[in-house]
Amino acid sequence: MTLEDRFLVRGPIKTIGVVGMGYVGIPAAVTFAASGRFRHVIGLQRVSPRSGHKIGLLNEGRNPLGGDEPELDRLLLEVVRGGTFTATGDFAGISECDAITIAIQTPFADPVRLTPDYSALFEGIGEVGKNLTDGSIVVIESTVTPGTTEGPARRILERESGLRAGIEFGLAHAPERVMPGRLVRNIREHDRVVGGIDPASTTRAIELYTPVLTEASIIAMSAKAAEVTKTAENALRDLQIAAINELALYCEAIGVNVYDVRRGIASLRGEGITRAILTPGAGVGGHCLTKDSYHLELGVRNSERELDFPRGRESLFTLARGINDFMPVHMAGLTESGLARIGKNPRGSHIALLGWAFIGNSGDSRNTPSEPFAKIMEEMGAEITVHDPHVRSFPGREISGNLGVTLTGADAIVLFTAHNEYRCLEPSELKRLSGAVHPVVVDGRNLIDPDLFIASGFVYKGIGRGDRNDHELVGPGSGLC
């Protein structure tokens, strides 16, 4: 009997297991359950000290995720009350499932040696294998190194189940494309890349995902092509950011305003000539762009085919990672040179760091570029106070929600995150709180007007602001009134 026959015998997908109740798994389970096309969705979560509590919350219809997800909150309550979604720590429930999706984080243990940490993912895949039944399909939604679905994932599933992929069960990769703040909308509205290890698996995976899409469509391909698509779409975004970050450094060195240049370049518009020019900044954080280039890199290194370029030299994508990871170091350089303008040394200086989240108007601080900046400045002997309006806590770092307290006595004020709160800072108020004759302000996200701060006696430094970074000092002690 072929795999197609087995799917026919099993009938249409009615029961789904979703493994990993996190930012990806919960909205995935809820949108499946709310589609009206499936009888039951089981959310599977290992009962770990950090996440086991989610099971109880989910079964009460309460969303355990942080952040603002009103659509998810509403739908979760609806599907729990409707009885089409339940959460459990018992993986035996997988034996009832026609389809099982797996959405478990895949961080990088060491990007230098390109060693991903698949321990949690492979543990989850093993649990699925133990309970897998004939004629079901497994779909990996986690971001993985190209070759993982057909390679280690397949081997673990076959070993644990005693079944054969492509014969007794289907296997596919359908990468997630959700972003905090719009989890449900993204699942329903983003086109969905779906890739099976064989045509039957692809077709069955399309049957699984089609009901949750509203105006979006399925983009079918092989499992490995789907893995490359996901890692490359983030590697390319990281590359675009690195390009404008490098240009910002050029503009500082040449003495021009990168935002003038950006405006000029962006004016070249039209069929096939428009430039995808992003925004320079203090660095790239988050849990996507900071790792997906390394997954792609490892995928090509693991490939048995010869890569024609770069043979043994650094790749474009890891070079881009290096540029983006340099930006917090550059911010430390701008801060140090700003302090030097007024005869101060980082040692013994008080630096107010505004923004700990990795992205504006969010409380998400995963891989935040603020952290390496703070470490560099503290290694130079500076005292750091950190403010963030959305981040409440961070291991080993005190974060204040009170801007006045953070700024009091600051020799330098460094803007790291594009929170809206920082777009209306008043120079005279900041100077009063600082108490310095010439406080330093370093703008990592183009949030403030340099001329307002310079006129108030600040020493200004900004990413890409080669036109302002060597301005004359204004006010007492500067010889200029």
Ligand code: SAJ
């Ligand atoms: N950043 C810049 N300049 C830019 C854009 C971003 O410096 O022009 C920085 C941000 O400050 C942040 C980091 O890059 O520190 C990442 O920002 P991001 O907007 O890429 O947000 P992420 O990390 O949440 O990326 C996610 C990705 N989504 C998924 O992987 C499902 C990415 O593919 C999306 O393009 C991105 O969201 C998005 O556009 O919101």
